[in-house]
Amino acid sequence: MSRALELARLAEAAGEVPVGAVIVKEGNIIAEGWNRPISTSDPTAHAEIVALRAAAQALDTYRLLDTTLYVTLEPCAMCAGAMVHSRVRRVVYGATDPRAGAAGSVFNIVQHAALNHRVELTGGVQAEECGAVLRNFFAARR
Numbered sequence: 001m002s003r004a005l006e007l008a009r010l011a012e013a014a015g016e017v018p019v020g021a022v023i024v025k026e027g028n029i030i031a032e033g034w035n036r037p038i039s040t041s042d043p044t045a046h047a048e049i050v051a052l053r054a055a056a057q058a059l060d061t062y063r064l065l066d067t068t069l070y071v072t073l074e075p076c077a078m079c080a081g082a083m084v085h086s087r088v089r090r091v092v093y094g095a096t097d098p099r100a101g102a103a104g105s106v107f108n109i110v111q112h113a114a115l116n117h118r119v120e121l122t123g124g125v126q127a128e129e130c131g132a133v134l135r136n137f138f139a140a141r142r
Contacts, residue, residue: 001070001094001126007034007047008072008133014039018133021047021071023055023064023088030067031055047071048079052086063087072130074101074123080109083119090120094130 007020011034023031033050037043048071056062068090069083075091080102083091091103091110102109103121110119 001072001092001130003029003032004070004072004094005126005129005133007032008130011035011047012133012137018137019047019071019073021051021069023051023067023069025055025059025067030058044078046076046079048075049082052082052088056086065089068092070125073097073134074103074105075110076100077102077107077109080107083110084115084117087117088119090122092122092125094124094126095134096123096127
């Protein structure tokens with residue numbers, strides 16, 4: 001999560017909402033990403049999607065079996081769906097998202113019984129620090 005927080009700060013420095021993500025396999029970071037929708041004019045360029053794409057390239061497969069995705073903010077519905085489709089084994093997130101969270105807050109897509117894959121879920125890791133980065137970013141914008 002510490003590396004994800006560093007990436008969130010890179011996003012913030014670029015004027016993006018400060019969210020960072022890393023994907024780990026066998027104890028090693030294989031991919032990382034931070035929010036880039038503004039700079040890329042791509043509404044799908046969330047930190048998790050950027051990291052998922054990089055991991056798929058690194059592993060030369062879209063099936064990200066036995067991987068763990070660490071992200072500073074609870075995933076949205078789009079990102080949660082992508083995690084299910086890519087077969088991420090586990091997601092660990094920092095701050096909850098009470099407005100758009102899809103890993104337990106508003107929805108729980110990653111563990112929905114109707115889907116063909118369920119992702120293990122751990123929330124609240126370094127939650128205060130992850131939340132503070134986001135709160136400070138939005139406070140500065142007001």
